[in-house]
Amino acid sequence: MRNYAHPDLADVSIEHLLHALSDPVRLDIVRQLARNGEASCAALDGGRPKSSMSHHFRVLRSAGLVHTRIAGVQHMNTLRREEVDKRFPGLLGAVLRVAG
Amino acid sequence: MRNYAHPDLADVSIEHLLHALSDPVRLDIVRQLARNGEASCAALDGGRPKSSMSHHFRVLRSAGLVHTRIAGVQHMNTLRREEVDKRFPGLLGAVLRVAG
């Protein structure tokens, strides 16, 4: 894998984004990225198998929520906060305001 | 059916609520209720079969989003706007602000 495709937020529907956020594992990933900034996949796995995490990161990417940058052997993830906020104002803030 | 049980919003998780909103049929129902206020099930079916609608209303009820009141032969639905707003401040507003 050389690098990832990240969708334009304009092409992401709110249904798609809400679905991505409705899974507890993914919501947890989003919360941690919001709190701590960039993190590798392994740093967020909570003991889950790599293939499961890979799946969840793919869903988060396809929903425009997460950007993944390859840095050597690690894949570093960040929240696409500004872009999501521009497309869906207030949504991510409201979700993250809820206690996890 | 004599009447419905409506969950306390305190018992609704954000994952549950986000999942309920992530379906296009249900999101459409929520949008219409927000715009036009109380409506019967049939008024919102968009030509879909009754059993399908019944399913979606049940999901919306279980997520604390919709209150259903029995009025004779009709079941009238409303958005539980204030309660949802108290539990998840800004969330519904952010969702409804997005063009449908």
Next chain:
DNA sequence: TTGATTGTTCGTATATAATCGAACTATAGG
């Protein structure tokens, strides 16, 4: 080049969800 590390992809199993016809329940009006 070999080995260790990080994450993807594939395949399969399992679980959850959506769809919808058919039979049923409840209410209202003749």
Next chain:
DNA sequence: CCTATAGTTCGATTATATACGAACAATCAA
């Protein structure tokens, strides 16, 4: 009581998600 109307419940089908082991690819360091 009979009939029409509005929704629910049941059951079956199909679709979509999740979970995860195993094999693979890419990078780095020795």
